[in-house]
């Protein structure tokens with residue numbers, strides 16, 4: 001390593017948009033971040049769609065954001081790989097799906113499809129469903145039960161009825177499939193460790209065990225305030241009989257993203273084993289990081305050969321620091337979706353500051369996190385600190401504008417403190433967002449009605465700034481994207497950039513403009 005040690009600060013949900021109603025970054029007191037973004041040398045990087053490896057026009061997310069920064073190249077994300085199979089017809093003729101449906105026809109079994117019923121395209125896309133239904137129909141399988149999970153997080157709140165009715169229309173048009181159950185994502189996609197919620201989702205799926213019943217999918221959500229918290233609801237036949245999973249049936253999980261679906265899949269596998277339903281087969285659309293072995297219809301892209309491998313090779317010690325919500329992102333995802341802790345890699349999981357809704361404590365435990373970053377960088381044996389400041393995204397998801405403004409101010413304060421300490425100790429700090437969120441907390445409905453609160457991610461570019469000991473700042477290259485963070489970090493550290501990191505270092509981009517090497 002012939003560069004200098006430094007800090008990569010990932011400001012989760014830090015997007016950039018012009019000042020407008022609902023822009024928490026523009027409204028909140030955040031003098032430090034404002035100065036970075038307002039500086040003529042401040043960069044804006046693309047963080048959504050094709051620039052990172054998502055389908056065109058799709059909002060960025062934390063997984064792909066951290067993966068491409070670590071890999072130093074765009075990666076074909078699971079949603080893109082599934083979409084490609086859907087568009088090419090490969091999903092409809094998928095040999096595993098064909099075999100499974102053929103066997104169910106012969107044995108009189110049911111195919112159960114479980115998935116988030118929306119098109120937010122962070123965890124799932126209801127647009128993938130028709131091709132699977134067409135495969136079912138082509139196989140002559142009549143029993144296809146759909147277990148719908150309502151969203152309101154990756155898409156605006158209050159839209160689940162509309163998606164469920166689109167789902168019903170889809171089954172009618174294709175001529176196969178019926179909705180067997182409806183449940184909110186707070187239950188079925190909990191990743192906070194609330195086993196009681198996951199258990200309810202599993203029992204609704206397996207046994208039709210519900211808190212209430214409904215005659216059809218849309219009635220299950222009618223009059224319910226929050227899409228994500230729709231209670232376990234069995235959609236029953238007129239006699240009130242729910243659908244159950246019988247031994248020998250197949251369950252296909254339709255979400256392509258693993259993190260929030262894996263707990264349910266593992267719970268379902270455990271429940272089936274303890275019930276003795278040992279012949280139920282589990283499949284997934286994208287690959288999951290589950291304890292249970294679940295074959296995926298669409299394989300994952302290879303994300304290896306990134307920053308973690310280059311640091312290990314060069315013998316550079318790194319520290320990864322985050323609160324729980326983003327801990328996997330600075331470790332597992334940044335490391336190429338690989339759970340192997342590289343030699344010389346240390347993890348600091350910052351404990352939560354308080355219980356209760358995050359709107360009530362939008363600062364989370366950011367002060368402790370900031371202290372851990374400053375202490376870690378100051379140790380002397382650490383080459384790189386990678387830390388995630390989660391507040392703008394985690395609080396942004398609540399849709400609360402006021403709380404998100406407080407989150408922005410907290411991030412601003414701690415980022416400023418970290419940069420001041422880094423200047424004193426001669427460390428550089430590279431600050432970057434992984435995708436937008438807090439800069440757009442309102443959405444305008446298509447029907448022209450008044451803007452509504454919005455807690456989802458955005459397609460906006462993300463700010464990126466390099467704060468160096470001598471205060472020098474780069475000039476802005478046009479069209480750069482967050483995969484460039486990987487090679488830029490290695491460049492600053494003086495670690496050789498692996499050949500597989502195809503994204504240009506921001507230094508390379510800048511040197512083309514002749515404004516660069518004086519930064520080091």
Ligand SMILES: O=C(O)[C@H](O)COP(=O)(O)O
Pocket residue numbers: 060061062063122123153154260393397
């Ligand atoms: O799962 C979630 O929390 C959101 O749907 C996406 O957020 P993330 O990509 O920031 O995790």
Ligand SMILES: [Mn+2]
Pocket residue numbers: 012013061062063065393434435
């Ligand atoms: Mn994120």
Ligand SMILES: [Mn+2]
Pocket residue numbers: 062393394397437457
């Ligand atoms: Mn998020």
